[in-house]
Amino acid sequence: SDSVKYYTGLSDASKIKEAVASEAMIGSQAYSLVLVQLNDEKDAETIADEMLKGIDTRKWICVEADDLQVVGHDDVIMLFMVSSALKENVTSKQMVDAFKEVCDGELDIELKK
Secondary structure, rough: OOOHHHHHHHOOOEEEEEEEEEEEEOOOEEEEEEEEEEEOOHHHHHHHHHHHHHHOOOOOOOOOOOEEEEEEEOEEEEEEEEEEHHHOOOOHHHHHHHHHOOOOOOOOOOEEE
């Protein structure tokens, strides 16, 4: 569906068990946090790569997320992207570090754009 592509960058949701997204609903802030749980952990690298390549960092029209990372642990993938103009508030590194901490300090996948 269009929502799957918009939030995850994926054209097919068949390998996704569940997903959640957080974005600013008002204002021109390029910020997106997406967590995806997969049906099968063995698909994690492929799905993470598809997310990195498929996500539209200019989906907000007037702003762009130029700080993007996709990371994963077991069957969970996190995509975080934000405009570097918001670096005083948050960066992808800070979010990846927080995710890594929740994953007991271990990431299986680390991709950047």
